[in-house]
Amino acid sequence: MSNEQSKNKEQIKQAQPDTGVKFTVMPQEFRAISSKVKIPKWFIFAGAGVGVLIIAVVIGVVVFSGGKEGKIIVEAPEEPVEAIPETPQEVVTTTPGGLSTPIEEPVKVPATPEEPVGALVQGTDSDADGLTDKEEALFQTDTTRPDTDSDGFLDGNEVFNLYNPAAVAPVGLLESGIVRLYRNATEGYNIFYPSLWSTSSTSDTSMVSFLSDDTESINIKVVEAPEAITLRSWYISEYPEKDINKLQSYTNKQGYRGLQDADRLNTYIKEAGKVFIINYSLGGTNKIWYRRLYDMMLNSLKIE
Numbered sequence: 001m002s003n004e005q006s007k008n009k010e011q012i013k014q015a016q017p018d019t020g021v022k023f024t025v026m027p028q029e030f031r032a033i034s035s036k037v038k039i040p041k042w043f044i045f046a047g048a049g050v051g052v053l054i055i056a057v058v059i060g061v062v063v064f065s066g067g068k069e070g071k072i073i074v075e076a077p078e079e080p081v082e083a084i085p086e087t088p089q090e091v092v093t094t095t096p097g098g099l100s101t102p103i104e105e106p107v108k109v110p111a112t113p114e115e116p117v118g119a120l121v122q123g124t125d126s127d128a129d130g131l132t133d134k135e136e137a138l139f140q141t142d143t144t145r146p147d148t149d150s151d152g153f154l155d156g157n158e159v160f161n162l163y164n165p166a167a168v169a170p171v172g173l174l175e176s177g178i179v180r181l182y183r184n185a186t187e188g189y190n191i192f193y194p195s196l197w198s199t200s201s202t203s204d205t206s207m208v209s210f211l212s213d214d215t216e217s218i219n220i221k222v223v224e225a226p227e228a229i230t231l232r233s234w235y236i237s238e239y240p241e242k243d244i245n246k247l248q249s250y251t252n253k254q255g256y257r258g259l260q261d262a263d264r265l266n267t268y269i270k271e272a273g274k275v276f277i278i279n280y281s282l283g284g285t286n287k288i289w290y291r292r293l294y295d296m297m298l299n300s301l302k303i304e
């Protein structure tokens with residue numbers, strides 16, 4: 001676990017007291033070993049023959065019970081007991097109380113976005129929850145609370161998994177109205193986009209843009225490609241100047257598999273005779289404000 005993730009977990013832990021989620025130190029009781037040893041000893045003095053001396057030794061019982069909450073009393077253990085941390089165990093991966101539908105695989109989501117690639121710079125994420133301050137505005141979360149709804153899951157994790165990070169109940173982003181569904185009937189796909197963003201497209205809708213209120217945008221372009229060739233072959237012929245070895249495999253939450261450029265600004269998914277190119281444009285800047293939003297949109301993509 002990275003220091004950054006540890007920091008996140010620690011911040012979540014500190015946000016707990018006013019919530020329904022319990023981070024409880026399991027009461028520990030160490031009941032000392034009760035020993036009751038009865039040791040009769042017979043000593044016969046053969047010469048005297050006067051009798052038998054019976055000595056019974058009973059060793060008392062010592063009982064130690066657990067002390068105050070969070071404290072552990074260990075009395076003379078036979079072997080050293082490894083230090084038991086007084087801090088709660090990580091609970092980020094557990095199902096939060098009250099959630100009937102666990103969020104899928106939250107731990108696979110990096111708590112913080114990747115390191116900037118090349119000259120790219122990550123936008124400010126004040127509470128280190130995976131959402132930049134600009135993304136927090138879009139998702140109506142608190143820039144100072146990494147787990148805005150106090151359900152045990154970081155805001156960034158919830159967005160990645162298409163859940164509303166500002167709602168205690170397991171409410172999806174779409175049903176909460178934070179995102180809208182864009183359906184492209186011509187090209188045969190649908191995808192979430194922020195309700196606060198606008199859209200534009202070419203007349204044939206082969207190119208659609210989702211526009212922020214600054215320079216950045218997320219764009220989907222659909223191109224024809226022979227069904228018989230693989231996505232990788234298509235990529236090589238389409239981008240001969242790019243290094244194929246830097247491509248990364250990609251799979252979204254809906255199970256669509258594709259490829260992603262090393263800087264994660266372009267994702268390619270091929271279905272039948274079409275390639276879907278999902279591009280994250282920085283609009284001429286080098287600052288990345290919507291990385292997690294891009295991940296969310298990719299995860300919501302369904303191809304009809």
Ligand SMILES: [Ca+2]
Binds near residue numbers: 126128130131143
């Ligand atoms: Ca944040």
Ligand SMILES: [Ca+2]
Binds near residue numbers: 147150153154
């Ligand atoms: Ca949460």
